[in-house]
Amino acid sequence: MTSLPGLTAEQLSLSAGPTRLLSDISFHLPPGQVLGVLGPNGAGKTSLLQQIAGTSGNRLKSSGTIYWQGEAVQQIPLHERARRIAQVDQLHDSVFALTLFQVVRMGLIPHQPLFALPNSQDDHQVMSVLQQVGLQEKARQEFATLSGGEQQRGLIARALLQRAGLLLLDEPVNHLDVYYQHSILALLKSLSRRPDDGLTVVMSLHDINLAAAYCDQLAIVAGGRLLAFGQPAEVLTAELLERVFGLTCIVNHTEHGTRVDFCPSTAEVIQL
Known part of the structure; x- marks a missing residue:
């Protein structure tokens, strides 16, 4: 595994006016591990992922610090942050008038100069990640015509193509059938086990048994507070x-x- 530090949260708090979304959350996740964030609706799971990514927005009052590989996330320039942290939000109505291939190819943008032209190597990389999520046959289909589960897998493929060391996913298997729930989670866990540069994954999940099966660590969040953090057998x-x-x-x-x-x-x- 990489010798770089992992992900550290120090006293994270977040509020929208008088409403407290997160309260004094601290934890450390070693590199190359998968963290599942569990909790009821409105617990603060999405807010926590957004604060880790540095995308919680200027309208919210935040405090505390997130460190990724030893650097404070907010101090990392946005373009460099996009190379190092990938994010897949919950699926909403699509506004893409693009093919699946074009949407996934966006994952290469952080690694390319402005106005870079497509090439065969890019095409190969796109098709490779589409194959990993079982969508290679849908590459030229318009994104908006795909099912919700296919769109979700497409957005995960785009994040994988981004080649970031930290991947944040908000309810990544919500729209997937049982086969692809296990397929995607198994893929993410296998990517975290790569020698030298294992992917570090943080994802919110509703299914506790899926989280127990595929996550190295679990965080239980409720009312914006971290109630427990540790291995599934300890936390559950x-x-x-x-x-x-x-x-x-x-x-x-x-x-x-x-x-x-x-x-x-x-x-x-x-x-x-």
């Missing part, structure tokens, strides 16, 4: 999950991993 306890999600659950830790089963009939509001 019935007491904490029932407190956060308001449902009784059964947590099984085996040699094959951790499995969480919620009991919907016990739904009730549990105060944090």
Whole structure:
């Protein structure tokens, strides 16, 4: 693995007027690991990813520092930041009047001079990442005509083409069927295991069992606060999950991993 420092958050806070979105969040993620951010809707997961990326916006009041590879993210010039940090947001209605191939090719922009012309090497790189996400046959199709899951995989392909060391994904498997949920998460984990330059991944997820299966570390966020951070077997306890999600659950830790089963009939509001 790379000897460069990983990702460090120091006392992150974020607010929109009187509304506190994040409160005093600190953690360290070694390079080449996959972090899953879990929590209920409105917990602060998206806000945390945006603050890590340095894209939380000027309208919000923020404090604390994010360090990536030993440098404060806000101090890294925007063009250089785009080479080092890639981001895939939640999928919204598409405004692209472009083909999938053209959308994915945008991932090369941070690495090319202004007004660079396409070449065969670029084309090969685009087709390579499209093959990794199972979309090589859709390359020339208009992006807006793809299904939600295909668009999501296309945006992940664009981020992979960016060749950044840190990849941030907000609910990356929400629009995917079961096969591609596992396929994409397995791909991300395999990329984090590359010798010398393993990808560091931070992603928000709703499915706790997928997170337990593919993430090295988990962060449980609720009410803008970090309630737990650590390996799945350490973090996923019935007491904490029932407190956060308001449902009784059964947590099984085996040699094959951790499995969480919620009991919907016990739904009730549990105060944090």
